[in-house]
Amino acid sequence: MKVSGSIIGYRTMHQRLVNHHNLVINKESFRNIFRIVDPVGVENRSSYRLERRQYRSKGPNYIMVWHTDGYDKLKPFGFCIHGCIDGYSRRIVWLEVGVTNNDPDVTAGYFLDAIRSVGGVPRILRADNGTENVHIAAFQRFFRREAVDAFAGEKSFIYGRSVSNQRIEAWWGQLRRGGMDWWITFFKDLRDNGLFCDDNIFHVESIRFCFMFIIQEELNKAAKLWNLHRIRPSTNPESPPGRPDMLYFLPEISNTQDYKTVVTVDDVELVEETCGLQNVQLPCSPEFISLAEIIMRENGLMMPSNANDAKALYIELLDKIKEVEDNL
Numbered sequence: 001m002k003v004s005g006s007i008i009g010y011r012t013m014h015q016r017l018v019n020h021h022n023l024v025i026n027k028e029s030f031r032n033i034f035r036i037v038d039p040v041g042v043e044n045r046s047s048y049r050l051e052r053r054q055y056r057s058k059g060p061n062y063i064m065v066w067h068t069d070g071y072d073k074l075k076p077f078g079f080c081i082h083g084c085i086d087g088y089s090r091r092i093v094w095l096e097v098g099v100t101n102n103d104p105d106v107t108a109g110y111f112l113d114a115i116r117s118v119g120g121v122p123r124i125l126r127a128d129n130g131t132e133n134v135h136i137a138a139f140q141r142f143f144r145r146e147a148v149d150a151f152a153g154e155k156s157f158i159y160g161r162s163v164s165n166q167r168i169e170a171w172w173g174q175l176r177r178g179g180m181d182w183w184i185t186f187f188k189d190l191r192d193n194g195l196f197c198d199d200n201i202f203h204v205e206s207i208r209f210c211f212m213f214i215i216q217e218e219l220n221k222a223a224k225l226w227n228l229h230r231i232r233p234s235t236n237p238e239s240p241p242g243r244p245d246m247l248y249f250l251p252e253i254s255n256t257q258d259y260k261t262v263v264t265v266d267d268v269e270l271v272e273e274t275c276g277l278q279n280v281q282l283p284c285s286p287e288f289i290s291l292a293e294i295i296m297r298e299n300g301l302m303m304p305s306n307a308n309d310a311k312a313l314y315i316e317l318l319d320k321i322k323e324v325e326d327n328l
Contacts, residue, residue: 001037001038003182003306003307004178004179004180004181004182004183004218004307005179005182006038006041006182007041007177007178007179007181007182008177008178008179009177010027010030010031010034010035010042011027011229012178012225012229013030013034014027014030014031014034015225015228015229016221016225017030019224019225019228020221059088059251059254059256059257059258059259060086060088060089060091060247060248060249060251060256060258060259060260061086061088061120061121061122061123061258061259061260061261068082068083068084068107068111068125068126068127068128068133068136068168069082069083069084069127069128069168069169069172070082070083070101070102070132071083071101071172071175071180072101073176073180073184074097074180074183074184074187074215075101076187076198077187077190077191077196077198077207078099078198078204078207078208079097079098079208079211079212079215080097080098080099080100080101080102081095081096081097081101081175081219082094082095082096082097082098082101082106082107082110083095083096083168083171083172083175084110084111084114084168085167085168085171086122086167086244086248087167088240088247088248088251088256089244089245089247089248089251090167090171090226090231090239090244090247091227091244091245091247091248092171092223092226092227092244093114093117093118094110094111094113094114094223095175095219095220095222095223096110096216096219097212097215097216097219098212098281099208099281099282099283099284101132102130102131102132103132104131104132104133104134104135104136105135105275105277105278106132106281107132107133107135107136108135108136108139108275108277109277109278109281111135111136111139111140112139112268112271112272112277115143115263115268116265116268118260119260119262119263120143120260120261120262120263121140121143121144121156121260121261121263122259122260122261123144123147123149123151123156123259123260123261124151124155124156124157124158125137125140125156125157125158126157126158126159126160127157127158127159127160128159128160129159129160133159135275136157137157137159139271140156140157141153141154141156141157142267142271143261143263143267144156144261147261171226174226175222178222178226179218179222183215183218183307186307187207190207190311195314195315195318202288202318202321203318204284205284205285205288206288206292206314206317206318206321207314208283208284209283209284209288209289209292209317210304210310210311210313210314210317211307211310211314212283212284213283213303214304214305214306214307214310226244227243227244227245227248228243228244228245229243229244230242230243231243231244240254242254291321292317295316295317295320295321296313296317299316299320301313301316
């Protein structure tokens with residue numbers, strides 16, 4: 001409740017405590033406790049209502065099923081989030097933070113990692129009409145080059161406007177309510193208090209060095225909880241109820257099938273080698289990492305494990321860097 005959990009609802013909070021802290025309590029009892037300890041928050045969240053357009057997809061990895069997009073709310077502070085969601089199961093395929101979500105090499109790396117994880121590509125991949133998706137489009141068409149259905153090769157990738165990328169656009173709102181809104185306020189406070197300036201390269205590099213891994217860990221938890229949570233029945237028969245992971249990996253439970261095209265490891269490695277892609281994405285420049293590690297080693301500082309520790313390290317690094325500048 002002291003950090004990003006202060007803005008989430010009782011269902012998500014119950015999931016966090018059960019999955020991450022091994023708490024044993026039934027949901028109804030927890031709901032009543034939550035209303036007592038956070039009455040204002042419960043009332044505020046209860047006032048929101050959202051109506052979505054109906055969505056149609058036959059099964060996991062079917063037509064237009066992997067929706068990819070970037071989330072830019074933390075971009076002013078140096079953090080670019082990119083995600084992908086399966087249209088049928090609503091399973092988060094990847095959710096990553098980096099220094100950019102506009103570099104086609106970076107987004108292509110996310111795509112290839114996802115292929116390794118699930119073992120293939122969807123029948124049709126949909127993404128925004130941006131330069132960051134040119135490699136993904138080429139890879140998708142390459143992997144689907146020998147398919148025998150009507151959407152093989154060139155037809156296996158579709159460009160579309162961001163507003164039409166319905167599944168992932170809707171999920172960004174879920175992500176914001178699930179914790180990102182707290183981070184947005186946190187970084188705005190740093191800026192408003194004069195502790196962050198996006199024109200100062202040391203500020204940008206320091207904030208990425210201190211916070212990138214913590215934000216990624218929070219994104220990992222958000223994706224895991226979402227993929228394990230139960231989606232309630234809706235009026236749209238094309239959006240089945242159930243847990244996203246089960247709907248994705250066990251499509252037969254909802255009387256459908258997996259439309260994935262299997263991709264071999266050799267093909268993935270061939271694409272990586274041909275394009276010279278690197279799997280490891282650094283949080284900031286190698287030069288700044290070396291500088292930060294020297295400062296930390298000389299002053300007995302440790303990498304942070306939460307937002308408050310990261311803020312303390314961030315301020316300490318900037319103070320030490322300023323001392324060096326003043327002595328030059």
